[in-house]
Amino acid sequence: LLGQPPHQATTASLLVVGIAAVVGAIAHGRAGRVRLKAGAVFGGLGIAGSCAGSRASAAVPGDVLLAGFGVLMLAVAAVMIARRSEQGPGRRGTARRAGPRHAMVVAAAATGVGLITGFFGVGGGFVVVPALVLVLGFDMPTAAGTSLVVIAVNSAAALAVRAGHGSLALDWPLIGVFTGAAVTGVLAGGGLAGRISPQRLSAAFTVLIIIVAGYTLARSLPRLA
Secondary structure, three states: OOOOOHHHHHHHHHHHHHHHHHHHHHHHHHOOOOOHHHHHHHHHHOHHHHHHHHHHHOOOOHHHHHHHHHHHHHHHHHHHHHHHHHHOOOOOOOOOOOOHHHHHHHHHHHHHHHHHHHHHOOOOHHHHHHHHHHHOOOOHHHHHHHHHHHHHHHHHHHHHHHHHOOOOOOOHHHHHHHHHHHHHHHHHHHHHHOOOOHHHHHHHHHHHHHHHHHHHHHHHHHHHO
C-alpha cells in the first residue's frame, strides 16, 4: 500500500508485529488465553527455522516473495476450511496426547513456522494460529493468545539475523506510526476475542486469510508475467 520495497517491508514488519505481539500476549495472558510454556517452547523450537528463513529471504526477488506468501495463505485457508468441515458446527478443539511422534510433529511444525516467519517477515501469525489449532488442539481464543508468544520469539530471532546482515535501513517514523496502530489494534482485538465464539472467530480468521492472499497475489503475479 505504501510502496516500500518488499525486503524492507518484511524487515519492518518483523519489528512492528514483534512489539505488538509482546503487548498483546500480556493482555491475553491477563484474560487467561495464553499457555505461556507451550508458546515459549513452540517459539524456541522455531528459532533455527527463523534464522534460516531470514538468510534465504535476501536471495529471493521481492515479487516472488510476495507471490509465495499469497500462495501460502491460500493453502492455510484451505486447511482451516477442511478442519472446520471435518469437525462440524459446535465442536471445540481438544488437546493432543503427548508422545514421541507428537513431539516430532510439534518440532517440525514449530521449525516450519519459524522458517516462514524469517522468510516472509510476517511474524508467522497467519501460520502460528492454524498450527496451534491443528497440531496442539487449542481452541481459537487460546491459539490467538498463545500465538503472540510464538510470534514475539520468532520475530526477535529473525530480526536479529537481519540486523547482523545490515538489513535495518528502515523508515523509522513510518514504523513508529504502524507500531502504535498495531498495539492499539491488538489490545482492541484482545477484548473482542473473549466475546466471540471460537467457531465464529475461526471463520472470520479464514476469511481474512483469503482476502490477504487475494490482494497479495493480485499485486505480485502481474509483475512476474
